[in-house]
Amino acid sequence: MSKFKILFFLFLPFLIMAQNEKLPAERLKQDLTIFKEIREKANSGLYKYRTKQQIDSIYSWAFSQIEKPATLLEFYKIILKITDFEGSVHNDTTLPDEFQNKFSLGNVFFPYPVKLIEGKLVINFQNSEIPLGSEIHSVNKIKVNKLIKDFYKYYTTDGYNISGKYIGLTSSFGKYFEMEYGPQKSFLVEYSLLNSSKKLTKIVSAVSNDIRKENFKNRFSLPIDSLQFNKAKNKYSFKIISKNTALLSVHTFSIGKNAKAKEHLAYKKYLDSCFQYLGKNNQINNLIVDVRNNGGGSDPNDILTFSYLTQKPYRENASAYVSFQEIPFADYFVYDETEPQKKLEEKNDFETDLKEEFPKLENGKYNQDEKFNQLLQPDTNNFNGQIYLLISPRIASAGSLFASLVTGNTNAIIIGEETMGGYFGHNGHTPVEYELPNTKIKTKFSIVNLDQDVPKKANQIFGRGIIPDHEVKQTLEDFLQNKDTQFEYTLKLIESK
Incomplete structure (x- = not known):
């Protein structure tokens, strides 16, 4: 048991170094060029919701973001913005499996499931720290409106649709936060209780990915929305x-x-x-x-x-x-x-x-x-x-x-x-x-x-x-x-x- 722990902590710094390693701009530009040419040749829906001028414009922006070396994750977020901008629910862009698995290590995730109700982001989990139904106003001083918009790119929908993105937000808030802002040891949550405008703050500890998933499985709204995220036994x-x-x-x-x-x-x-x-x-x-x-x-x-x-x-x-x-x-x-x-x-x-x-x-x-x-x-x-x-x-x-x-x-x-x-x-x-x-x-x-x-x-x-x-x-x-x-x-x- 103790031997495993030693090996784990010796291995973790290597993972962090690999995660933060910057790739040469020329290699990133080559991948972005290939990505663009593939979609121009193979993706019949490239101009379904966007004009050629709009598509060319977002690629111009993308190339401007990689004039210098960048990490794989930084480049990935650029690619995500492009795939989301196209407007197809069937678009799906993923990191290499080995790299993706690194995000499952350690206690770095926001602990509680959330849900958008009447335009408010509320706690969707019975717990002793932030009461069920409390409205979240910010996390680590990042306002909720900004959080939501920053997370849009992680969940594609058809055309200009926004409502569907809330499905991803509900199921993967903790995962998106870690991906967008990096691993966190804790979260400073600004919130207000039900039927109150008074803003309170609470520091909650980060949890592992397994606990994040388990909490989602036990979310308060499970009786109503379970079939939106799980395969139905009776189809x-x-x-x-x-x-x-x-x-x-x-x-x-x-x-x-x-x-x-x-x-x-x-x-x-x-x-x-x-x-x-x-x-x-x-x-x-x-x-x-x-x-x-x-x-x-x-x-x-x-x-x-x-x-x-x-x-x-x-x-x-x-x-x-x-x-x-x-x-x-x-x-x-x-x-x-x-x-x-x-x-x-x-x-x-x-x-x-x-x-x-x-x-x-x-x-x-x-x-x-x-x-x-x-x-x-x-x-x-x-x-x-x-x-x-x-x-x-x-x-x-x-x-x-x-x-x-x-x-x-x-x-x-x-x-x-x-x-x-x-x-x-x-x-x-x-x-x-x-x-x-x-x-x-x-x-x-x-x-x-x-x-x-x-x-x-x-x-x-x-x-x-x-x-x-x-x-x-x-x-x-x-x-x-x-x-x-x-x-x-x-x-x-x-x-x-």
């Missing part, structure tokens, strides 16, 4: 909640990888039975569809579910395209296989699939063949009553595609908060990953630029998530009672009609 459910109202909850679309998967076929059978029951029961004329925890998944689970809610033909996409058929900068491409021959086979298979689905080059775009985006028909057991769709900032990817189709093409009343996934479209379906040669930073993005088959609506804004008809957020009072504000609002709305 979907259906129940009758009153004589005239049913509830369909779909917490994920990761229900089998394709139309032939056993899990998908079981889901289809389940939906058939649910909607056959609704068709036979004429009294049930209200259906609440709850997808607030749905961060996405696989086709065709999203469009299958939609087929039971619509009365008219539809397509998954209005249009879709990629910007290449042959992998650009293949030397930096991250393959699943490691053997050279298997890498080549993987590359050839990937490119063959692209050429089949996106065969034609028109105006610099390889457009999707119509056979991959056929006109689909409503299910014969489709629901004809009033739909109430519950949405939240957690919804993205296939979840937001489904919610967009329901919002744009049915009679649904949309209740909740703006989604992080876009209403009009996103980049999705096919993820690729590259590794930069010098820093070994990995960057992942999806290459299919798609416009969803939805109409323009007065309350839906390009570059934003799906905007609800009734914006309903949890109040501080409801937070303290762990009330499902949006669900209770929906039941009252149904009763009033």
